[in-house]
Amino acid sequence: MGIIAYPPFSAEFRDYDWVQIAGFANWVVWIDPSDPQYLLNVCPEIGQSLSLRVRPRFVAPQQGSFWVLYRPALAELNGWGSFPDMLDDSAMVECDHVGNPDALHPHQVSIHVRDVLRFPDIVTRFAPTSAGSLAVEPFRRHDGYVQSFSSKTFTYIDRNIDSDWGTWVVCQRTGLGYAVILFGAWDPERSHVYVGHRLLSQNETAALGLPPP
Template sequence: MEQEVIALVCSTCKSLSEHVKMESEFFDIVGFENDVMEWSDYDNDVPPLDAPHWMWSDRPPEQGQVRTVKVCHPFHMVVGNPFWMLYTPVSSSLNGWDSHPEEIEHSSFVRCSIECVLEQDNFKAWLRVKVLEVWMIKDYNKRFPIRDGSNGYLEDFEMFGKPCIFNYQDWLFISAGAQGDLGVWGLVKRIDSQYHMLVYGDWGIHRNNAFGGNILLPKHQIEGWIEQAIHNERYQTVE
């Protein structure tokens, strides 16, 4: 029996989403970033795919629920196969953790599978998904074993140069990119004067991936970045 695949097209260049390998030797979770999926409180009756405005849900996903979501490029997934999705509450989904850092500890990776397709065109789709698991980001330093972050994790930040750093309580949100076309970011938790990267993001025109784990980063390197960011006026702290 042929598998049903949901693969959506880029609205800019019309290229088709490519399959994302949902495993990594560097991380415990591989999934899509939150921009790829929007959560709703609709059931089977959904707005038109091209509707400019509709009501986002402020109800976080819970294990066992069946929810209606809207997905866009670069989403690519086989109906019925499980996949991970970064979930952030509504305000930080719209404006980022740096605008709503209080939502960091309410964010999670959600493991889902597609139950059925409600509506679909080339660019977007309304889906019913089953919520299989919800793993809160704030617990990853306890959930996952520590990985050595001294090699293979920070090179892309160095490549882009001069990362921006946002500090909220024990959290650092570090981002670097190239003129809005591609970039990387990391969510780092300060624990006992050490720096643990619990989420890493890698984005570009045709990718929007998020990774979860417990990566112990070199302390001297992160504190060097902080000093550099302060000097370059690319550091912001909020209590």
């Protein structure tokens, strides 16, 4: 059975009351409409019809929409760690499923772009909150391999265990202190991202290794 296209909140994330959007991260990639051999290198726009290359277990809904992470091509291939400035050009994209894979393109689905939420706009789209929990203690303990990279606007912190599973966060400094705007979780069975405007306490800020705001 394939995973559903709007990922359920696992037990690990049930008390994440701050989450406004749940979507897919690395299970799908955006295809350049001018040449399907290449990845899309410009942020999707509302109203566009595009295609996604998906993993075999991905199942898009026949009705309703789902959210997908967009990263510029180089960041998609090599990660934000290699290109942290591309955090500013990344987005969450709401998609309507309009076409199934076919014999020629067995791992490709057609979508219509319903909404685009660029990373710089997340803190204005959603009100700040301190509700719910945030699993940052493993970052403090360096439980796994932890790396941190920053652009002018965002800090991306990645943690993985033997490259088998991990979590990551994207943080932004605001007038109220630091906020987590995305929290990602991945393993061989999933690659989900959770989006909101979660203010960090002093203890959580320290756990993530961020300097005092």
